[in-house]
Amino acid sequence: MTPLPYRVTAKRRETPDTWTLDLEPVSEPIATPRPGQFTMLYAFGRGEIPISVSGLPGDGAPLRHTIRAVGNVSEALCDLAPGDGLGVRGPFGTCWGLDGAEGRDVVIMAGGIGLAPLRPAIEHVLVHRDSYGRFAVLVGCRTPGDLLYAGQLESWRGRFDVEVEVTVDSADPGWHGDVGVVTSLLPRIPVDPDNIAVMMCGPEVMMRFGARAMVERGVAEVDIEVSTERNMKCAIGHCGHCQLGPKFICADGPVFPLSQVGPLLAVRSL
Amino acid sequence: MVARRRSIGDLLAGHPFFADLPDRDLELIAGCGRNEVFRPGQLLFREGDPADWFYVIRRGRIALGIGVPGREDLIIDTLGPGEVLGWSWLFPPHVWTMDARALDTVHAIALDGVCLRGKCDEDPVLGYSLARRFAGILSDRLAATRLRLLDVYRAQSRG
Numbered sequence: 357m358t359p360l361p362y363r364v365t366a367k368r369r370e371t372p373d374t375w376t377l378d379l380e381p382v383s384e385p386i387a388t389p390r391p392g393q394f395t396m397l398y399a400f401g402r403g404e405i406p407i408s409v410s411g412l413p414g415d416g417a418p419l420r421h422t423i424r425a426v427g428n429v430s431e432a433l434c435d436l437a438p439g440d441g442l443g444v445r446g447p448f449g450t451c452w453g454l455d456g457a458e459g460r461d462v463v464i465m466a467g468g469i470g471l472a473p474l475r476p477a478i479e480h481v482l483v484h485r486d487s488y489g490r491f492a493v494l495v496g497c498r499t500p501g502d503l504l505y506a507g508q509l510e511s512w513r514g515r516f517d518v519e520v521e522v523t524v525d526s527a528d529p530g531w532h533g534d535v536g537v538v539t540s541l542l543p544r545i546p547v548d549p550d551n552i553a554v555m556m557c558g559p560e561v562m563m564r565f566g567a568r569a570m571v572e573r574g575v576a577e578v579d580i581e582v583s584t585e586r587n588m589k590c591a592i593g594h595c596g597h598c599q600l601g602p603k604f605i606c607a608d609g610p611v612f613p614l615s616q617v618g619p620l621l622a623v624r625s626l
Numbered sequence: 627m628v629a630r631r632r633s634i635g636d637l638l639a640g641h642p643f644f645a646d647l648p649d650r651d652l653e654l655i656a657g658c659g660r661n662e663v664f665r666p667g668q669l670l671f672r673e674g675d676p677a678d679w680f681y682v683i684r685r686g687r688i689a690l691g692i693g694v695p696g697r698e699d700l701i702i703d704t705l706g707p708g709e710v711l712g713w714s715w716l717f718p719p720h721v722w723t724m725d726a727r728a729l730d731t732v733h734a735i736a737l738d739g740v741c742l743r744g745k746c747d748e749d750p751v752l753g754y755s756l757a758r759r760f761a762g763i764l765s766d767r768l769a770a771t772r773l774r775l776l777d778v779y780r781a782q783s784r785g
């Protein structure tokens with residue numbers, strides 16, 4: 357599967373090391389991604405990496421990706437300017453169980469850049485608000501300056517039909533929001549274990565703690581979805597680079613019910 | 627006087643920290659309590675102050691901070707309704723280890739630690755029950771601190 361040529365149409369700095377790129381196809385677009393899926397972004401001459409879709413294309417909206425510059429390829433992608441070209445393959449992987457969650461309460465828990473793959477899920481629930489029960493979005497990050505989509509979070513918080521809670525690990529006195537780990541937000545939200553869908557993405561340690569807290573409140577592991585991450589190469593289940601125990605994250609994941617990957621998340625190195 | 631104590635007892639009974647505590651114990655505890663309101667920005671106590679009180683938060687949020695030489699204070703925790711601020715009253719040397727400041731208008735019940743320690747010494751069943759509740763808070767805070775020590779958001783490329 358060869359990458360399709362795309363071009364950057366806009367670029368927004370989210371935090372000191374994280375950028376959101378708006379992309380448009382030069383000719384043919386990739387198939388429309390679903391919330392939770394990722395693409396392989398190819399920075400010419402540098403390489404290709406998996407990046408989650410942080411904004412779905414359609415209705416005039418571009419394909420969006422939010423990228424944290426951590427190394428060779430992610431830095432090259434963050435250095436792109438409007439007008440520059442890149443390659444896109446995909447979309448790949450499983451998506452959040454938004455259809456199965458209809459009629460139920462939805463709790464979304466995101467840590468750091470884990471909010472990126474959850475943003476399309478949040479937008480989906482908000483657009484189809486009547487199809488879901490209570491809706492809570494819990495977000496954690498290191499400091500206020502590391503918060504993604506701050507403006508959007510603020511506008512969601514202004515709605516009456518979603519509870520948005522944000523907490524940071526530490527802050528200067530200018531911050532009037534919550535300080536504490538993201539799991540400390542959980543006691544605030546009502547949980548009906550028989551009628552809930554939980555979606556989590558963030559550092560694996562955070563997801564382990566968050567999942568444990570939910571299970572302690574009676575939520576079944578099948579009702580908790582987590583998005584996992586491993587290095588990737590082919591993205592189509594051939595090379596074995598992305599293996600998590602018996603699973604290939606690119607093909608079987610990245611979104612899994614906890615019932616399938618819970619024990620694997622607890623293992624130190626796979 | 628009696629009416630005031632009863633109303634504090636009722637408020638304590640409705641607070642999750644005191645859930646399931648027998649009325650008799652609630653009355654004993656309420657005898658050491660008083661209602662307090664803090665304005666936004668008001669300092670409740672400073673690091674190093676004697677920790678003679680603790681606070682049962684009913685409304686509003688409180689920021690806990692530590693002074694860091696050469697830079698602005700760092701807020702390391704916020705507490706809100708349903709939570710309890712302070713355990714230094716329980717353990718010698720009974721000194722606060724952080725600053726606490728109201729973020730918004732805070733309604734709290736302040737409980738006199740010296741008074742309560744006396745009652746716990748006289749009534750070990752009450753003492754055990756309270757110590758267990760505080761141990762639960764300490765264990766939650768320890769887990770949260772460990773999670774934060776890992777600095778998970780920095781360590782991983784995603785999240």
Ligand SMILES: Cc1cc2nc3c(=O)[nH]c(=O)nc-3n(C[C@H](O)[C@H](O)[C@H](O)COP(=O)(O)OP(=O)(O)OC[C@H]3O[C@@H](n4cnc5c(N)ncnc54)[C@H](O)[C@@H]3O)c2cc1C
Pocket residue numbers: 394403405406407408409422423424425426427428429430431469472473584585586587588610782783784
């Ligand atoms: C399904 C999936 C979705 C992803 N979505 C996003 C996203 O939306 N936004 C985003 O910024 N990143 C995302 N990532 C992570 C991203 O793919 C990696 O940051 C990227 O592959 C790093 O490549 P690099 O060449 O920039 O860094 P390298 O030069 O390869 O490595 C730099 C450093 O990052 C570490 N590293 C590399 N890859 C990973 C990884 N996958 N997990 C943890 N550490 C890693 C390396 O060990 C090294 O320390 C996703 C990963 C997967 C598997």
Ligand code: FES
Pocket residue numbers: 587588589590591592593594595596597598599604605606607
């Ligand atoms: S990346 Fe090759 S099998 Fe998943």
